[in-house]
Amino acid sequence: MIARIWRASATPEGADGYERHFTGAVLPSLRGVAGHRGAYLLRRDADGRVEIEVMTLWDSMDAIRRFAGDDPATAVVEPAARAVLLGYDATVTHHQVAHHPGAGSDGDPRP
Numbered sequence: 001m002i003a004r005i006w007r008a009s010a011t012p013e014g015a016d017g018y019e020r021h022f023t024g025a026v027l028p029s030l031r032g033v034a035g036h037r038g039a040y041l042l043r044r045d046a047d048g049r050v051e052i053e054v055m056t057l058w059d060s061m062d063a064i065r066r067f068a069g070d071d072p073a074t075a076v077v078e079p080a081a082r083a084v085l086l087g088y089d090a091t092v093t094h095h096q097v098a099h100h101p102g103a104g105s106d107g108d109p110r111p
Contacts, residue, residue: 001037001057001097004064006075008052008088015043015050017084022054025080030056035063049086057097064094 010018022041030036037057044051058064064072073091082088 001059001100002061002064003095003097004056004058004068004072004092005095006054006089006092008054008077008081009086010050010052010084011086012045012048012050014084014086015052018052018081019043021078021080021084025078030067033063033067035059035066052085061094068092 008018019041027039030039035058037059039057040055042053042055044053056067058067061072068074068076072094075088075090075092077085077088077090
């Protein structure tokens with residue numbers, strides 16, 4: 001499994017708007033992509049700003065390409081998201097999931 005991680009920042013109001021966009025538009029869209037395994041939206045309030053981190057989980061890089069296109073390192077940031085963010089990373093990072101709560105005792109990350 002692969003974790004795709006993206007970061008952004010917003011005002012508290014913008015972060016609330018991004019959460020509404022994420023749950024109302026992004027998640028439903030992701031559910032339709034073969035190989036998508038789930039997503040987390042993380043939020044950290046700091047000094048009047050909000051740091052946002054999105055982690056999506058995927059079966060493979062091929063699944064990520066179905067979502068992101070030919071360059072999987074490029075962030076997919078819709079206009080509705082851009083409108084509520086102060087800034088965002090133009091790229092993402094990909095990480096192999098070495099272990100997660102549903103992994104078997106042999107360490108196999110597949111649930």
